Amino acid sequence: MISMKGSDYTAEIDWDKDGHPVEYVTATGSVKFVKDAIAVITAAVKMIDESSFQHVCAVYNVLGITHIPHLARFVGSGRIPSTTKTAHIIIASHNTTLQLVCALIAVSNNRRLRTMEVCKSEAEITAAVQHWRNLPDRTREYTVNNV
Helix, strand or coil: CEEEECCCEEEEEEECCCCCCEEEEEEEEECCCHHHHHHHHHHHHHHHHHCCCCCEEEEEEEEEEEECCCCHHHHHCCCCCCCCCEEEEEEECCCHHHHHHHHHHHHCCCCECCEEEEECCHHHHHHHHHHHHHCCHHHHHCEHHHC
């Protein structure tokens, strides 16, 4: 597990306890600086890249975040870290701007066809992860090269 602390926020990054290719990023508090948000994303992407998994579901649970800086312009500039191992992104947030940014991240990589789901509660996160895990392997592994 990776734990990160800022002056007003905490973030934990960990793999699914049952060994499934699901990475959970859980953050609480208030993130004031873009560099802090990008640092958490960077740590999550690095953990995915260093794993033996080839197709990962990344769950960003930021229901406990009260403020996050605007990240959309960093997606377009290519300064948001990304990995082709991420096949599905689940974002748990009530913030519509953050949901949009996650949608941009989901489609910004040129090879991986990522899917994305928005959740607004812990129960919805659990259901979304289970739905992704129930997909056939071919669906989870799909890339543009498979066309």
